[in-house]
Amino acid sequence: MPDNSPSANAKQPLGKPTIPVVFWLLLTISLSLVMGTVLLSNDMKHLKTVGHYFGFDLFPPDVTPPPPKAPPRPAPPATFTLPLHLIDPPVAQTVSTFLRTWRISGPAMCAALRDAGIETSDWAAASFNADTFECFFEHGAKREKDQLPSSIFVIVRGDAAGVISNMRVKIINPETDQNGQLDPAILRIFETMLRQPQWLDFHETLNAIKNLKDVKEDGFGASINFAREVLNPDRYNFTLSLDATSGPQKRTRSYFSDRTWLPSPEPTVETDVPSAQLSTPADAEAPARNADHPR
Template identity: 80%
Template sequence: MPDNSSPAYAKQPAGKPRIPVIFWLLLTISVSLVIGTVLLSNDMRHLRAVGHYFGFDLYPPEVKPQPPKALPRPAPATYKLPPHTIEAPVAQTASAFLRTWRISGPAMCAALRQAGIQTSKWAAASFDADTFECFYEHSGKREKDQLANSIFVIVRGDAAGAISNMRVKIVNPERDQNGQLDPAILRIFETMLRQPQWLDFHETLNAIKDLKDMKEDGFGASISFTHEVLNPERYNFTLSLDATSGPEKRTRNYFSGRTWLPAPEHSVAANHTQPKLLRQEPPAENRN
């Protein structure tokens, strides 16, 4: 065999085994995944801690706007009410807007008697037990062809004393030297117009004094003073409340005094004492 002693065929010493590049690539990717998982876990708190350690913030904290400051509480407002809002209602003022009889039938009859018109007492009418009334009637002597002067006054209502209407009829009334109605007769109308406290009919009395026809309506009340067409010396006066609606009538009837017991007297209501009940003792033989 030929001796192959050339340097090209000389044996080379054995070296260390080489690691493939793919191994390093896979290792790098695996380590990166582990580090990324650790940093991104727990709401990225570890990543923020690392960034804060090296002096920079990858996720700066969100700046929330401050809530608006509470406005200073204003001082409590003060209001001054006008005196008429806290005062007790005045009958003279209320009657101009709320049309009701502010006087009972018996009180009206008593006021006429105090004025010199001797009316009868408040009692049931002879033709209807549900109608109550008081009246006054006076007749003079007839002179020649003239009518006898007469006066008839009547106030009507119900058993509870609520007035329904007031009427006056005068025939051939006496006049004063100025041709106006005699003051003694005029006192009847003054009393009837003053007691209900309806102050809006201020021109009524002047028309009656001059014996002029007049008629006024307002807030449900009706007043008329007229002479008869065929008998000019006969005058009729009527003061009444107009007929109300059906619901209002039913309401008044429901709360009528004939349905409910009367309210206790003020003196009794003010006294809070109750009547004492007497205890009955049992007979002697039953006490044991």
């Protein structure tokens, strides 16, 4: 039988009304459209403001790349200025006062004499000593009645390596001009001997020889002597030698030895003055190399 009790007929309580899901979906879409419209309006000003507020930039500004740089200009070549004394040739005056050496070899000295017209022999071993090398020149003129015969003897001595030890000249009854000055052809011998070693500090010697006056000069181991014989006034002797005997000279010579330094080039033979040929005439009486000659 049906339950007709009062509790069964009592009214049931009503539940809360439910909102359909479609409503929420439509509301979300509507709000999104409104917010999108607001954010995108006015050239997206509001959207940029929101992004800046939260610390990020949705639309970074366009950065125009800088124009390409021009290639760097090449740097000018570096220039260096060397002091002139590093490239200039050695000055003979300076060299001769600092270190006295023979700046020409024996064979070159003999060749310089030949170029000046003094027909010396070749550089060869001496007949009396195989360790001594030399070249020489002899010239004798014809005897004139009671006068002494005129003669000239020139010799350059050294060793097998060509290092000169001394140079000597002997003239007997030399020819002179009306002023008593030595004949230029004979003077050429002394000019060559004094010029080639480049010992230019001996500046008074040649003038004295030209006037047949005695002269003696010494300087830093070198010795030049031109003198008339006491017992034979018509005979003259000339000696040019190098003898380093003092301690400073020996130490300087040892320091600048060719074993340590490159040898200096031999100076060129100057031929600015025409050479005067000295030759023995066919009827000349060639003097023998006796005690009168510096052998």
